Amino acid sequence: MSCFETIQDYAFRSLGYGERLLPRSDFTLCEHFTLIGSGMIWNIYYGVLAVVTGFFLANLLAVAKNSNSSWARKPAEWFIFLFRGSPLFIQFFFAYSLFLNLKSVSSFFDPLSSAWAGALIVLFLNTAAYSAEIFYGALQSIPRGDIEAADAYGLTGWSRFRKVMWPTTMRLAWPAYTNEAIFLFHATTLVFVSGFPAWRQKGDALYYAKYLADKTFNPFVPYPILAFYFILLTLVIIFFFGLINKRLNRHLPQSQRTKVKYKPNLMR
Amino acid sequence: MRSAIFSFCSDPATLETFQWMSCYLTTGKHMAFYVSFGTVLLLLAFAAPSALLFGFGGAMAARARFLPLNWLGRGYIAIVRGVPDIAFFLFFVIALDQGLEYLRHKVKCPDWDQPIRQGNDFIVCDIAKLPLGNSAQWIHETYGFALAVVTFAIVFGAFAANVLYGAMQAVPHAQIETAEAYGLTPRQTFWRILVPQMWTYALPGLSNLWMVLIKATPLLFLLGVEDIVYWAKELGGSKTANFTAYPHPDWRTQYFLALLVFYLAFTKVSEVVLNRITTRLSHGQATLAGEAQRKTT
Amino acid sequence: MKSLILTTAALALTAGMGLADTVRLGTEGAYPPYNFLNDNGEVDGFERELGDELCKRAELTCEWVTNDWDSIIPNLVSGNYDAIIAGMSITEEREEVVDFTQGYTPPSPSAYAALSADVDLTGGVIAAQTATIQANHVVDTGATLVEYPTPDETLAAVRAGEADAVIADKDYLEPEVEASDLIFVGDDVPLGGGIGMAFRESDDEMRAKFDAAITSMKEDGSLNTLIEKWEVGGTW
Numbered sequence: 001m002s003c004f005e006t007i008q009d010y011a012f013r014s015l016g017y018g019e020r021l022l023p024r025s026d027f028t029l030c031e032h033f034t035l036i037g038s039g040m041i042w043n044i045y046y047g048v049l050a051v052v053t054g055f056f057l058a059n060l061l062a063v064a065k066n067s068n069s070s071w072a073r074k075p076a077e078w079f080i081f082l083f084r085g086s087p088l089f090i091q092f093f094f095a096y097s098l099f100l101n102l103k104s105v106s107s108f109f110d111p112l113s114s115a116w117a118g119a120l121i122v123l124f125l126n127t128a129a130y131s132a133e134i135f136y137g138a139l140q141s142i143p144r145g146d147i148e149a150a151d152a153y154g155l156t157g158w159s160r161f162r163k164v165m166w167p168t169t170m171r172l173a174w175p176a177y178t179n180e181a182i183f184l185f186h187a188t189t190l191v192f193v194s195g196f197p198a199w200r201q202k203g204d205a206l207y208y209a210k211y212l213a214d215k216t217f218n219p220f221v222p223y224p225i226l227a228f229y230f231i232l233l234t235l236v237i238i239f240f241f242g243l244i245n246k247r248l249n250r251h252l253p254q255s256q257r258t259k260v261k262y263k264p265n266l267m268r
Numbered sequence: 269m270r271s272a273i274f275s276f277c278s279d280p281a282t283l284e285t286f287q288w289m290s291c292y293l294t295t296g297k298h299m300a301f302y303v304s305f306g307t308v309l310l311l312l313a314f315a316a317p318s319a320l321l322f323g324f325g326g327a328m329a330a331r332a333r334f335l336p337l338n339w340l341g342r343g344y345i346a347i348v349r350g351v352p353d354i355a356f357f358l359f360f361v362i363a364l365d366q367g368l369e370y371l372r373h374k375v376k377c378p379d380w381d382q383p384i385r386q387g388n389d390f391i392v393c394d395i396a397k398l399p400l401g402n403s404a405q406w407i408h409e410t411y412g413f414a415l416a417v418v419t420f421a422i423v424f425g426a427f428a429a430n431v432l433y434g435a436m437q438a439v440p441h442a443q444i445e446t447a448e449a450y451g452l453t454p455r456q457t458f459w460r461i462l463v464p465q466m467w468t469y470a471l472p473g474l475s476n477l478w479m480v481l482i483k484a485t486p487l488l489f490l491l492g493v494e495d496i497v498y499w500a501k502e503l504g505g506s507k508t509a510n511f512t513a514y515p516h517p518d519w520r521t522q523y524f525l526a527l528l529v530f531y532l533a534f535t536k537v538s539e540v541v542l543n544r545i546t547t548r549l550s551h552g553q554a555t556l557a558g559e560a561q562r563k564t565t
Numbered sequence: 566m567k568s569l570i571l572t573t574a575a576l577a578l579t580a581g582m583g584l585a586d587t588v589r590l591g592t593e594g595a596y597p598p599y600n601f602l603n604d605n606g607e608v609d610g611f612e613r614e615l616g617d618e619l620c621k622r623a624e625l626t627c628e629w630v631t632n633d634w635d636s637i638i639p640n641l642v643s644g645n646y647d648a649i650i651a652g653m654s655i656t657e658e659r660e661e662v663v664d665f666t667q668g669y670t671p672p673s674p675s676a677y678a679a680l681s682a683d684v685d686l687t688g689g690v691i692a693a694q695t696a697t698i699q700a701n702h703v704v705d706t707g708a709t710l711v712e713y714p715t716p717d718e719t720l721a722a723v724r725a726g727e728a729d730a731v732i733a734d735k736d737y738l739e740p741e742v743e744a745s746d747l748i749f750v751g752d753d754v755p756l757g758g759g760i761g762m763a764f765r766e767s768d769d770e771m772r773a774k775f776d777a778a779i780t781s782m783k784e785d786g787s788l789n790t791l792i793e794k795w796e797v798g799g800t801w
Contacts, residue, residue, distance in 0.1 A: 021704060025658065084479070085535035086528050089486040089497070093524050100725045113727060186352035193354065197692075197711045197722065201704065206355065210635065214696040217388060217638045217662045219359035231350035296605030362636075362643050369644070388642045388662045389765045397644065402587055405628055492632065492640075502595065502602060505717035508744040511597045512604055515744070518721050 003030035014038040014202050022201055027216050035212065036225050039205035040233070045116075046204075047185040050123035054184075057124070058131035062169075063161075065136045076132070083129030088122075088187055089194045095122045096195035115196040123191075127184045134180060138173035139165070171248045178241040182234055205229060280513045292514045301499035305530065308485050308495055311413070315420035316481060320474075322425025327432035341429070348426035356423055357490045361415050365398065372396040416491040424481055431473030435466040468549045475542040482534055486527075500527055587626045588771065589646035590616050594631040595715055596737060598795045599652035599760075602631075611795035612650050615669060618787070619762075622778040635696060635714070638662060641765060648764050648775070652734065654698050654757030664766050666776045668759025669788065673798035675699050675754045678738045678747045679723060679730035686751045692719040692728035698756045699732045723747065736797045 009019035011034055023031050064076035083091065099112035111117040142165055150164040189206040192198050198207055209222040216222075276283065277291035292298070329341025348356070369392045370384065377393035384391060394400070399407045439462055447457040488495035504520030551561055592600045594608055603609035608629040620627035630646050641649050641663060655665045675698075677686055687708050693700040695712040703710040711728050713719045720741055722728045730750060731738070741747055762779075764772040782788040789800040 024701070081535075082532070085532045087483040087486045087531060090524055090528055090531065093520075094528070097521055100727065104726070189352045189354050193714075197713050197718075197727070198695075199690075199711055200709050201712070206352075209355070210358070211696075213358070213639070214635060215658070217642065219362060219636075219639055223355050223359040226355045227347075227351040230352055230355065231347065234350040296607070297602060300606040358636075362639060365645070366643055386767045389767045390643045391765075391767055392644070405630075408589075408630075489633070492636075494631070501715065501717075505595075505715070506720065508597075508740045510740045510744070511601055511609070514604065518717075518724070520721075 003028070003034075006030045007034050010034045011038055012041070014041050014204070014208070016200060016202050020200075022211065024215065027212060029221070032212055032222055032225050035208040036205050036222060036229060039203055039208040040229050042115075042191075042202075042204040043185060043188045044233070046120055046123055046188040046191060047181075049120055050127050050188075051181050051184055053124050054127035054131055057128035058135055059166075061128060061132035062135035062139055065132065066139050080129045080132055080136075083126050084133060088126055088190055091122055091126060092119065092190060092195040095119075114199065115191055119191040119196050123184065123188065126187070127180065130180050130184075131177060134173050134176045135169055137176075138169045141172060142168050167248070174241070174245045174248055178238065178245070181241060182237050185233060185237060186230065288514075292516075295514065297499075297503060300494070301496070301503055304494060304496045304499050307413075307493065308488065311417060311420065311485065311488065311493070312481060314417045315424065316478065318417060318421035319424035319428050319477075319481070322421050323428025323430075323432050326425055326429025327436060330429065330433050331436065345426050345429050345433070348423055349430065353423050353484060354487055354490065357419060357487055360419050360422075361491050364415055364418065366390055369396055369398050372398065412492050416488060416493050419491060420481070420484070424477060424484075427477050427480070428474065431470050431477060432466065434473065435470035436462055438469040439465045471542075471546055471549055475538075475546070478538060478542065479535060482531065482538065496527055496530070500524055587628050588620065588648065589628050589630050590620075591630050591632050591637060591641060591646035591649050592616075592651040593634045593637065595634075595717065596652045598736060598740065598797055600650075611791060611797045612652065614795075615782075615788075615791055616650050618782065618791075619775055619778040622781055623774040625774070634694070638763070641763060644765075647768065647771065648762050650762045652737075652760055653763055655759055655761045656698055656757055659763065662766075663763040664769070664772055665761035665763050666772055667779055668761045669779050669782075670760045670792060670797055671799045671801060672755060672757060672759045674735050675702070675732055675756045676735040676738055676749050677730045677732050677751045677754075678720075678742055679750045680726075680746060680748070682748060682750055684729045684750050686730060689729035690727070692722040692731045694719055694733065697733075699734075702754060702756055703732060720747070739796065 006028070007030070010022075010031065012018050013022070013035060015038075022035070061076045061080060064072040065080065067073050067076075095118060096113065099109065099118045102109040103113055112121070146164055146168055147160075150160045155163060189204060192203050192207045201211070203211075205226050209226040212222040213219045274287075274291060274294070276287060277294075280288055280291050283291065326341050326344050329337050330345060332338045332341065369390075373380065373384065373392035373396035376396045380393050382391070399411045443461055443465060444457060447461040452460065485495065486497045489498040500523035501520065504518065504523035506518040507515050509515040547561075592608055592612060594600055594602045596610075598611050600608055600610045600612045607613075608631065613629070616627060616629070632640055632646070634651070637649055637651060637653075638659070640646065649663070653659070655668060659665070677684070677691070685708075687706045690709045690711055691703045691706075692711045692713060693703050694716050695714055700710060700712060711722060713722060716733055716737060719728070719731045719733065723731045724745075724747075731747075732754070735749075735753060738747070738749070742749060762772075762775055764775075779788070782791075783801055792798065792800050
């Protein structure tokens with residue numbers, strides 16, 4: 001079987017298209033690359049959706065944590081502590097058993113026990129908590145002068161937040177937030193390791209790498225391939241977040257711009 | 269044959285709930301579970317300083333003027349951080365083990381004429397085995413634990429290297445220039461001026477890294493160390509009466525709840541301690557935090 | 566990966582044995598009645614007794630080590646222990662990488678267990694442990710496979726209604742079916758060629774010793790006694 005055929009058969013195997021049976025013997029490098037690459041679709045799916053949705057919740061949480069009212073502040077603080085203080089691994093486990101229980105209450109919750117919905121919710125809440133902490137830190141370090149200037153212009157309430165505070169927060173938080181996004185993508189590999197089962201052998205990149213390592217009894221080929229894909233993905237994320245960062249900093253003189261540096265600020 | 273702590277534990281099926289529980293929670297298996305909490309703490313105690321050491325080496329390499337060393341440092345930081353830690357853990361321990369045995373084999377058995385790789389098998393001469401085939405089990409365990417520590421150190425060392433590299437850059441340039449003006453050699457400048465001052469800049473990053481390290485410990489079982497997650501799964505799974513004196517349904521939720529509490533408490537304690545250290549380190553430093561301290565006192 | 570020792574076992578030093586090298590036996594410790602951890606945290610079960618007896622007959626000192634099922638073969642070939650004795654079915658796939666002794670249990674069937682008798686075994690959702698011959702079988706039947714890392718979770722999945730049925734070695738399911746509301750459904754499925762010990766391909770000498778010990782246990786009937794004691798399927 002040529003490599004082209006392999007790609008045709010297995011490129012979308014992780015979504016359930018193409019050849020139903022996974023290869024069982026005489027594995028080629030091409031099959032390794034295709035299957036693990038196919039699994040990357042799920043990693044990207046979880047990563048992109050969780051980052052995008054988590055971004056909004058994180059903003060709410062950060063503002064709530066910064067609020068003077070303890071009704072808003074306390075829940076936000078607890079939420080952030082709970083999700084940042086416990087390993088994602090254990091969060092997945094609890095979410096899965098919770099979702100199974102919900103399922104018996106009403107069929108409305110049925111999708112939650114499958115990874116595409118359930119794991120996404122966990123990742124969404126998790127990244128929201130981590131990002132909220134980053135945004136909160138940035139919110140705290142807005143230069144006093146910015147706020148005084150806004151006051152001088154007569155800006156108050158929502159418009160002050162929207163036009164002055166929020167853009168500065170984003171600008172200050174962006175480098176750290178980039179790292180959080182990268183770690184979130186890395187964390188998507190945990191989905192099928194803890195709690196959530198794989199259906200019809202549709203799994204993420206790590207699932208297929210494990211499958212191949214198990215069938216070939218050789219861990220030295222599939223895992224480095226997985227690593228290769230993730231290094232590529234990391235570079236792509238850094239590129240996109242760098243573009244946004246440029247936009248956030250476009251009003252500043254060249255020397256004052258913050259660069260997106262891949263720093264291990266937060267991980268799970 | 270069960271050795272029980274309480275004498276009434278000899279026939280658990282007849283016991284009341286409270287007594288049953290006290291027997292159940294003191295079985296040898298539970299003792300192993302409790303010990304595994306110590307294993308996790310011990311691993312952290314070893315892994316954190318080793319990671320810092322790797323990080324320091326990595327950061328120094330990345331700053332080096334000698335190009336190959338510079339590339340090595342940068343490559344190490346970039347590659348290890350670009351890969352999910354779990355992918356690393358899944359093959360790295362076996363690779364490390366084989367690598368060490370290979371080196372020992374080359375040194376100790378130069379006359380060996382058979383290939384090391386025979387098909388799928390990885391075979392080194394007996395005296396090159398790590399640990400030796402006839403060594404006691406605790407040596408095997410310690411070796412496995414040491415491999416896990418080294419793996420953690422390499423992975424988190426890359427992150428630490430990045431933090432330390434940034435911290436070294438953050439030390440105000442005037443400090444270095446002043447040192448040079450006083451006639452200090454580059455080596456003296458590095459050790460006497462740069463290193464003592466960089467910690468305050470590195471601390472926020474290192475604190476985060478410590479939190480990250482704590483939360484990476486559930487992956488220990490992938491490295492073959494029987495950690496708290498392993499035992500929680502083993503103990504929590506449902507048990508039928510044929511194979512245990514303490515049959516019970518699926519109790520994994522309860523056991524994982526215990527783990528959750530452990531991690532939350534550990535995080536909280538770490539936060540408090542790290543905040544104190546930060547306050548101390550900021551003392552007398554030319555940073556905002558240091559300035560704030562100066563004004564209040 | 567090195568793991569916790571459970572006990573040193575079967576000390577069988579006879580005169581004339583110069584170097585008493587220990588043989589390290591790798592097992593999973595989560596597959597009763599074959600192997601499991603008892604309340605004291607020691608490896609117990611059919612294979613524990615069998616392995617100790619085999620070591621005694623082969624005049625070897627043996628030690629028990631537990632290892633995750635997923636990486637049990639890579640760790641054998643990389644030399645972290647010397648043999649696998651973990652309810653491992655003899656299959657062609659595995660024969661390519663390791664060498665098996667003769668089977669110490671006759672080929673034993675796998676079976677489906679479910680909460681009700683009217684389960685669709687070829688179109689429904691079937692739970693199986695990842696990387697087992699049963700998982701492969703489910704894919705072949707066309708049923709929807711759900712994979713879990715441990716056998717215990719496959720049972721939990723059926724009880725929780727996530728899967729319609731679970732497939733595993735019948736001997737593993739038997740005590741569970743007895744003790745709970747699970748029932749056997751469908752016909753037994755013959756999979757695999759019995760259960761054997763696995764060795765590195767380069768370790769023929771040691772494998773021959775264990776092979777001979779198994780033969781002697783078959784001949785004097787002690788193997789059958791063990792099989793009956795632990796109820797692990799048919800006798801020889």
